[in-house]
Amino acid sequence: MADEKNLPLGEVVDTAPAPRPARAVIVGTLVDLVPFEVATHAPELFPATHGPESAAIWAYLPNGPYPDYAAFESYYAAAAAKDDPLLFAIVDKATGRAVGHATFLRIDPPNRSIEVGHILYTPALMKTPAGTETMYLMARHALETLGYRRYEWKCNALNAPSRRAAERYGFRFEGIFRHHMIVKGRNRDTAWFSMLAEEWPQVAIGFESWLAAENFDAARAQRVALGVFNADRLEAEGRTLRRATSDDLPAIEAVQQAAYARNRILLGVEPVPLLWDYKDVLRTREVWVADGAAEGRAGLDGVLILHARPDDLLIDSVATAPTAQGSGLGNALLTAGEARARALGRTTARLYTGEPLSANIQWYRRKGFVIERVEQLPDRRLVHMAKVLG
Structure with missing residues (x-):
């Protein structure tokens, strides 16, 4: 008889039943x-x-x-x-x-x-x-x-x-x-x-973005189709990104930690992306991930976090795992963010970084971003940058 320990039996899940839907509005x-x-x-x-x-x-x-x-x-x-x-x-x-x-x-x-x-x-x-x-x-x-x-x-x-x-x-x-x-x-x-x-947190964002007032013109015609908001694949520079799910949360947090923790010394404070609740991020932002398996590695190679605002697309985070650094993935993630902005009808992409991170600022400049302003916060200074998309 086969040893049950060696059989693929599926993941262990919560067995608590869900409530029946009620007759309620x-x-x-x-x-x-x-x-x-x-x-x-x-x-x-x-x-x-x-x-x-x-x-x-x-x-x-x-x-x-x-x-x-x-x-x-x-x-x-x-x-x-x-x-x-x-x-x-x-x-x-x-x-x-x-x-x-x-x-x-x-x-x-x-x-x-x-x-x-x-x-x-x-x-x-x-x-x-x-x-x-x-x-x-x-x-x-x-x-x-x-x-x-x-x-x-x-x-x-x-x-x-x-x-x-x-x-x-x-x-x-x-x-x-x-x-x-x-x-x-x-x-x-x-x-x-x-x-x-x-899958629902990211699908919900698609619904809510489509239903938002700014997605309709004066004649109530849609500006961006729901199918675009709910896209689950994003191509850039030979890499395919997919929409994240709740199952990806531990891997997303690991990539973000590895990518941003090294900035603590230069910043003197905790990097902004390490202050986030990533369960909340998954429900309020578009989160795209690059699977390491695509390059023969386990886990995730990169994470791209985007926020489609009424007048622009904020690139909240571009993060690559240490094992993927030097592979060009950072360029692909940034390019993917700009492509997503165009697909969503945004003509401007924006991002921010800490003022002491001069190498980041120079990299974004080489990619066509310009400094718009420097924001003084109680514990840090943020450099806000923008790029007008052709």
Whole structure:
């Protein structure tokens, strides 16, 4: 018999179950997700989802359309009473009216897995910031508020718009379940997507950056697409950076410590990046990492931390591991930061460094950055530098 100690059994994880989602309002800025009430929401949704132009709304849903309001009301009365799927009306805050619905389903508290589905958007919600906020609110509630570890999205493999939406929202494609279901008398192959809790902090930043007021012009047209904010790969000078996950936190902290600790003597104080809470950084900044495995090394070779602000991109940190120094990775990380600024529509990149770090200042100057100002803080002086991007 094989020795269990030598078998690959997977990592040990917390086995505490997640709470079930409750029938409670999930509050947003543009919409609220409200437990479905047939008497209120069905009369608002029926006329918006039925008529000559409405067939496409129901094409990939397992139910509908309905011959009349009575049939519609009967179905939703039963659906609203269920705990799984748990049905929410999507209520537009400006009008107070339901403009769609969505559910949590396949709710599995012991394994902390949950799915979003049965999504119906009326024309008033389709292709709007409110529609995107709806998916943000549900993902945040499942992964951040309730603590689920896996968040699923499934759709008919033929439903190209739904598959594109899943990837735009930050889900990762896992594969096709062939002959998975029979829906309305037709075969359904199902495309499976997932988002993991450790991926959520960076996906959340993408959602929040896209939803920010500055991402829209006066006509309410987006300036940068959500898919760009949620990109998970960044190429620069022959290196591929990937978005960090919570699993990378120990390695990120190790690289930052190794890269910045040597500056203590020159600065006379703790380097700014060593004062940060990196769990908070992962939830408030874009964090990109270069895997050491790409060069035959374990761990991470480098870390790039960025903050997309309304008028510029702040390059908060460019850090390389000692084993990667002299490899040109620092140049690649800085170039990647500038490329990311352009992709996000920022025309200026900014950064800062300690005034005693003259070698850093000269390096940034050679890369096209100029000194804008020197900031006097109680314990240090910071040199702020900027580069206008062509």
